[in-house]
Amino acid sequence: MKLIGSTASPFVRKVRVVMAEKRLDYQFVIEDVWSDDTTIASSNPLGKVPCLIMDASEAMFDSRVIVEYLDTLSPVGKLIPQPGRERAEVKTWEALADGVMDAGVLWRLEATWPRRADGERSQAWIDRQRAKVKAGIAAMAKGLGDKPFCSGIHLSLSDISVGCALGWIGFRFPEIDWRGEHPNLGKLYDKLMLRPSFADTAP
Known part of the structure:
Protein backbone atom coordinates (compact mmCIF):
# COMPACT_ATOMS: atom_id res chain seq x y z
CA MET A 1 0.00 0.00 0.00
CA LYS A 2 1.02 3.59 -0.64
CA LEU A 3 -0.19 6.50 1.47
CA ILE A 4 -0.10 9.93 -0.12
CA GLY A 5 -0.08 12.78 2.38
CA SER A 6 1.80 15.45 4.27
CA THR A 7 3.48 15.36 7.66
CA ALA A 8 1.54 18.42 8.83
CA SER A 9 -1.98 17.16 8.04
CA PRO A 10 -3.89 15.89 11.11
CA PHE A 11 -6.05 13.71 8.87
CA VAL A 12 -2.95 12.06 7.40
CA ARG A 13 -1.54 11.64 10.90
CA LYS A 14 -4.70 9.81 11.94
CA VAL A 15 -4.17 7.30 9.16
CA ARG A 16 -0.45 6.94 9.94
CA VAL A 17 -1.17 6.31 13.63
CA VAL A 18 -3.71 3.64 12.74
CA MET A 19 -1.20 2.07 10.34
CA ALA A 20 1.37 1.93 13.12
CA GLU A 21 -1.04 0.57 15.72
CA LYS A 22 -2.17 -2.11 13.26
CA ARG A 23 1.47 -2.86 12.33
CA LEU A 24 0.78 -2.47 8.62
CA ASP A 25 3.54 -1.93 6.07
CA TYR A 26 3.15 0.92 3.60
CA GLN A 27 5.06 3.47 1.58
CA PHE A 28 4.59 7.10 2.64
CA VAL A 29 4.66 9.56 -0.27
CA ILE A 30 4.87 13.25 0.65
CA GLU A 31 2.59 15.50 -1.40
CA ASP A 32 1.95 19.25 -1.11
CA VAL A 33 -1.58 19.70 -2.44
CA TRP A 34 -1.13 23.49 -2.44
CA SER A 35 1.83 23.36 -4.80
CA ASP A 36 1.28 24.39 -8.42
CA ASP A 37 2.83 21.12 -9.59
CA THR A 38 0.86 18.79 -7.30
CA THR A 39 -0.30 15.55 -8.89
CA ILE A 40 -2.80 14.56 -6.21
CA ALA A 41 -5.77 14.97 -8.61
CA SER A 42 -4.59 11.92 -10.54
CA SER A 43 -5.35 9.82 -7.45
CA ASN A 44 -8.04 11.85 -5.69
CA PRO A 45 -10.23 14.08 -7.88
CA LEU A 46 -11.00 16.18 -4.79
CA GLY A 47 -7.32 17.14 -4.56
CA LYS A 48 -7.04 16.22 -0.89
CA VAL A 49 -4.93 14.00 1.34
CA PRO A 50 -4.78 11.39 2.77
CA CYS A 51 -5.16 9.11 -0.19
CA LEU A 52 -4.46 5.40 0.06
CA ILE A 53 -3.34 3.53 -3.05
CA MET A 54 -3.90 -0.21 -2.92
CA ASP A 55 -1.92 -2.91 -4.73
CA ALA A 56 -4.28 -2.84 -7.71
CA SER A 57 -3.75 0.93 -8.08
CA GLU A 58 -7.21 1.59 -6.67
CA ALA A 59 -7.46 4.80 -4.65
CA MET A 60 -9.28 5.26 -1.36
CA PHE A 61 -9.73 8.67 0.19
CA ASP A 62 -11.11 10.48 3.21
CA SER A 63 -9.43 9.54 6.46
CA ARG A 64 -12.61 8.09 7.96
CA VAL A 65 -13.02 5.66 5.06
CA ILE A 66 -9.34 4.72 5.09
CA VAL A 67 -9.07 3.97 8.83
CA GLU A 68 -12.26 1.93 8.76
CA TYR A 69 -10.75 -0.20 6.00
CA LEU A 70 -7.37 -0.48 7.71
CA ASP A 71 -8.93 -1.76 10.92
CA THR A 72 -10.21 -4.79 9.00
CA LEU A 73 -6.77 -5.77 7.67
CA SER A 74 -5.30 -7.08 10.89
CA PRO A 75 -6.69 -8.47 14.15
CA VAL A 76 -3.92 -6.62 16.00
CA GLY A 77 -5.19 -3.74 18.13
CA LYS A 78 -8.84 -3.57 17.10
CA LEU A 79 -9.70 0.14 17.08
CA ILE A 80 -13.35 0.22 15.93
CA PRO A 81 -16.02 -1.93 17.63
CA GLN A 82 -18.51 -4.07 15.78
CA PRO A 83 -21.75 -2.36 14.64
CA GLY A 84 -23.83 -1.20 17.55
Whole structure:
Protein backbone atom coordinates (compact mmCIF):
# COMPACT_ATOMS: atom_id res chain seq x y z
CA MET A 1 0.00 0.00 0.00
CA LYS A 2 1.02 3.59 -0.64
CA LEU A 3 -0.19 6.50 1.47
CA ILE A 4 -0.10 9.93 -0.12
CA GLY A 5 -0.08 12.78 2.38
CA SER A 6 1.80 15.45 4.27
CA THR A 7 3.48 15.36 7.66
CA ALA A 8 1.54 18.42 8.83
CA SER A 9 -1.98 17.16 8.04
CA PRO A 10 -3.89 15.89 11.11
CA PHE A 11 -6.05 13.71 8.87
CA VAL A 12 -2.95 12.06 7.40
CA ARG A 13 -1.54 11.64 10.90
CA LYS A 14 -4.70 9.81 11.94
CA VAL A 15 -4.17 7.30 9.16
CA ARG A 16 -0.45 6.94 9.94
CA VAL A 17 -1.17 6.31 13.63
CA VAL A 18 -3.71 3.64 12.74
CA MET A 19 -1.20 2.07 10.34
CA ALA A 20 1.37 1.93 13.12
CA GLU A 21 -1.04 0.57 15.72
CA LYS A 22 -2.17 -2.11 13.26
CA ARG A 23 1.47 -2.86 12.33
CA LEU A 24 0.78 -2.47 8.62
CA ASP A 25 3.54 -1.93 6.07
CA TYR A 26 3.15 0.92 3.60
CA GLN A 27 5.06 3.47 1.58
CA PHE A 28 4.59 7.10 2.64
CA VAL A 29 4.66 9.56 -0.27
CA ILE A 30 4.87 13.25 0.65
CA GLU A 31 2.59 15.50 -1.40
CA ASP A 32 1.95 19.25 -1.11
CA VAL A 33 -1.58 19.70 -2.44
CA TRP A 34 -1.13 23.49 -2.44
CA SER A 35 1.83 23.36 -4.80
CA ASP A 36 1.28 24.39 -8.42
CA ASP A 37 2.83 21.12 -9.59
CA THR A 38 0.86 18.79 -7.30
CA THR A 39 -0.30 15.55 -8.89
CA ILE A 40 -2.80 14.56 -6.21
CA ALA A 41 -5.77 14.97 -8.61
CA SER A 42 -4.59 11.92 -10.54
CA SER A 43 -5.35 9.82 -7.45
CA ASN A 44 -8.04 11.85 -5.69
CA PRO A 45 -10.23 14.08 -7.88
CA LEU A 46 -11.00 16.18 -4.79
CA GLY A 47 -7.32 17.14 -4.56
CA LYS A 48 -7.04 16.22 -0.89
CA VAL A 49 -4.93 14.00 1.34
CA PRO A 50 -4.78 11.39 2.77
CA CYS A 51 -5.16 9.11 -0.19
CA LEU A 52 -4.46 5.40 0.06
CA ILE A 53 -3.34 3.53 -3.05
CA MET A 54 -3.90 -0.21 -2.92
CA ASP A 55 -1.92 -2.91 -4.73
CA ALA A 56 -4.28 -2.84 -7.71
CA SER A 57 -3.75 0.93 -8.08
CA GLU A 58 -7.21 1.59 -6.67
CA ALA A 59 -7.46 4.80 -4.65
CA MET A 60 -9.28 5.26 -1.36
CA PHE A 61 -9.73 8.67 0.19
CA ASP A 62 -11.11 10.48 3.21
CA SER A 63 -9.43 9.54 6.46
CA ARG A 64 -12.61 8.09 7.96
CA VAL A 65 -13.02 5.66 5.06
CA ILE A 66 -9.34 4.72 5.09
CA VAL A 67 -9.07 3.97 8.83
CA GLU A 68 -12.26 1.93 8.76
CA TYR A 69 -10.75 -0.20 6.00
CA LEU A 70 -7.37 -0.48 7.71
CA ASP A 71 -8.93 -1.76 10.92
CA THR A 72 -10.21 -4.79 9.00
CA LEU A 73 -6.77 -5.77 7.67
CA SER A 74 -5.30 -7.08 10.89
CA PRO A 75 -6.69 -8.47 14.15
CA VAL A 76 -3.92 -6.62 16.00
CA GLY A 77 -5.19 -3.74 18.13
CA LYS A 78 -8.84 -3.57 17.10
CA LEU A 79 -9.70 0.14 17.08
CA ILE A 80 -13.35 0.22 15.93
CA PRO A 81 -16.02 -1.93 17.63
CA GLN A 82 -18.51 -4.07 15.78
CA PRO A 83 -21.75 -2.36 14.64
CA GLY A 84 -23.83 -1.20 17.55
CA ARG A 85 -23.88 1.48 20.21
CA GLU A 86 -20.18 1.23 21.06
CA ARG A 87 -19.23 1.63 17.41
CA ALA A 88 -21.53 4.65 17.09
CA GLU A 89 -19.84 6.19 20.12
CA VAL A 90 -16.37 5.77 18.63
CA LYS A 91 -17.47 7.16 15.27
CA THR A 92 -19.08 10.14 17.03
CA TRP A 93 -15.78 10.89 18.76
CA GLU A 94 -14.09 10.70 15.36
CA ALA A 95 -16.68 13.06 13.86
CA LEU A 96 -16.15 15.52 16.71
CA ALA A 97 -12.37 15.48 16.29
CA ASP A 98 -12.64 15.75 12.51
CA GLY A 99 -15.02 18.68 12.94
CA VAL A 100 -12.49 20.50 15.11
CA MET A 101 -9.80 19.89 12.50
CA ASP A 102 -12.10 20.98 9.64
CA ALA A 103 -12.91 24.23 11.42
CA GLY A 104 -9.23 24.79 12.22
CA VAL A 105 -8.26 24.30 8.58
CA LEU A 106 -10.93 26.77 7.42
CA TRP A 107 -9.77 29.27 10.04
CA ARG A 108 -6.15 28.96 8.98
CA LEU A 109 -6.89 29.19 5.26
CA GLU A 110 -8.98 32.32 5.72
CA ALA A 111 -6.22 33.92 7.77
CA THR A 112 -3.15 32.85 5.80
CA TRP A 113 -3.96 31.70 2.25
CA PRO A 114 -1.49 33.71 0.13
CA ARG A 115 -3.82 34.01 -2.87
CA ARG A 116 -6.28 36.11 -0.88
CA ALA A 117 -5.56 39.77 -0.21
CA ASP A 118 -5.76 41.00 3.37
CA GLY A 119 -8.78 43.13 2.52
CA GLU A 120 -10.62 40.05 1.29
CA ARG A 121 -10.26 38.10 4.53
CA SER A 122 -13.33 37.81 6.75
CA GLN A 123 -12.73 38.25 10.47
CA ALA A 124 -16.30 37.14 11.13
CA TRP A 125 -15.59 33.84 9.34
CA ILE A 126 -12.36 33.38 11.28
CA ASP A 127 -14.17 34.06 14.57
CA ARG A 128 -16.88 31.55 13.63
CA GLN A 129 -14.36 28.79 12.97
CA ARG A 130 -12.39 29.63 16.12
CA ALA A 131 -15.59 29.30 18.15
CA LYS A 132 -16.20 25.85 16.64
CA VAL A 133 -12.68 24.77 17.51
CA LYS A 134 -12.98 25.91 21.11
CA ALA A 135 -16.47 24.42 21.52
CA GLY A 136 -15.28 21.12 20.06
CA ILE A 137 -12.32 20.95 22.41
CA ALA A 138 -14.57 21.73 25.38
CA ALA A 139 -16.91 18.92 24.31
CA MET A 140 -13.94 16.53 24.11
CA ALA A 141 -12.92 17.46 27.65
CA LYS A 142 -16.45 17.00 28.96
CA GLY A 143 -16.85 13.65 27.20
CA LEU A 144 -13.51 12.38 28.48
CA GLY A 145 -14.10 13.40 32.08
CA ASP A 146 -11.84 11.38 34.35
CA LYS A 147 -11.80 8.27 32.16
CA PRO A 148 -8.45 6.80 31.07
CA PHE A 149 -9.54 6.83 27.41
CA CYS A 150 -12.35 8.46 25.45
CA SER A 151 -14.30 5.23 24.90
CA GLY A 152 -13.79 2.88 27.81
CA ILE A 153 -10.54 1.56 29.22
CA HIS A 154 -8.61 0.79 26.03
CA LEU A 155 -7.16 2.78 23.16
CA SER A 156 -9.56 3.16 20.26
CA LEU A 157 -10.06 5.31 17.20
CA SER A 158 -11.73 7.81 19.55
CA ASP A 159 -8.41 8.57 21.25
CA ILE A 160 -6.43 8.56 18.00
CA SER A 161 -8.82 11.07 16.45
CA VAL A 162 -8.84 13.34 19.50
CA GLY A 163 -5.06 13.11 19.85
CA CYS A 164 -4.49 14.08 16.23
CA ALA A 165 -6.86 17.04 16.55
CA LEU A 166 -5.22 18.30 19.74
CA GLY A 167 -1.72 17.83 18.37
CA TRP A 168 -2.55 19.81 15.24
CA ILE A 169 -4.29 22.62 17.14
CA GLY A 170 -1.22 22.92 19.36
CA PHE A 171 0.98 22.97 16.25
CA ARG A 172 -0.99 25.55 14.23
CA PHE A 173 -2.64 27.59 16.98
CA PRO A 174 -0.31 27.65 20.01
CA GLU A 175 -2.27 30.62 21.36
CA ILE A 176 -5.13 28.25 22.24
CA ASP A 177 -4.32 27.05 25.74
CA TRP A 178 -6.31 23.84 25.60
CA ARG A 179 -3.96 22.19 28.08
CA GLY A 180 -4.48 24.90 30.67
CA GLU A 181 -8.23 24.99 30.16
CA HIS A 182 -8.67 21.21 30.02
CA PRO A 183 -5.99 19.37 32.03
CA ASN A 184 -7.65 16.00 31.40
CA LEU A 185 -7.04 16.41 27.65
CA GLY A 186 -3.43 17.29 28.34
CA LYS A 187 -3.06 14.14 30.41
CA LEU A 188 -4.57 12.04 27.62
CA TYR A 189 -2.35 13.60 24.96
CA ASP A 190 0.79 13.07 27.06
CA LYS A 191 -0.18 9.41 27.45
CA LEU A 192 -0.72 9.06 23.71
CA MET A 193 2.64 10.66 22.96
CA LEU A 194 4.33 7.83 24.86
CA ARG A 195 3.21 5.52 22.07
CA PRO A 196 5.60 5.27 19.09
CA SER A 197 2.65 5.66 16.73
CA PHE A 198 2.09 9.19 18.04
CA ALA A 199 5.68 10.15 18.82
CA ASP A 200 6.83 9.23 15.31
CA THR A 201 4.07 11.18 13.56
CA ALA A 202 4.08 14.49 15.46
CA PRO A 203 3.61 17.44 13.07
